[in-house]
Amino acid sequence: MKEQDSNLKFxxxxxxxxKLKRFYTHxxxxxVINTIITVVKVMSNMNMGETFDQAFYDFSTLATWLVWGIAxxxxxxxVFGLPLILGEDWEERKIEKYMNDELQKD
Known part of the structure; x- marks a missing residue:
């Protein structure tokens, strides 16, 4: 039983x-991608005669940051908020519940 608890904790x-690794990668x-998009859009808008401020603060330039920022x-x-709300052992309780449900079916 102790080895099983150790494996479960691992x-x-x-x-x-x-989960942390996926979040930091995201x-x-x-x-990186939004910086590239912003540089390309600003340079393109400046080539069409806009000033840097006009090109940079254009909504279409900042929309990608905003929409993806919401995601x-x-x-x-x-990753960080749900464990605070649901509790650290929420996943463990759910796994245990589903395992018990499956064992009772057999």
Whole structure:
């Protein structure tokens, strides 16, 4: 039983690390891609005669940051916020419940 608890704790820790890793990868991609998009749009708009300020503060230039930023915020909430609301052992309780349900069916 002790080995099973140890394995369960290891799997939970590994799952948390994977979630963090996916979030930080998503965040990194967000910054790199949006920076590239912004530079391209600003340069394109400046070539069409706009000033830097006009090109940079154009809604279409900043819309990608905004929309994708909302997605990043939701991702961050799922990684950091849900455990605070549902409790750290929420996943463990759900897994246990479903395993017990399956065992009772047999």
């Amino acid at each position: 799997l939970k820790a590994k799952n948390k690390v994977e 965040l990194g991609v967000y910054f 990043i915020a939701l991702h961050a909430f799922s």
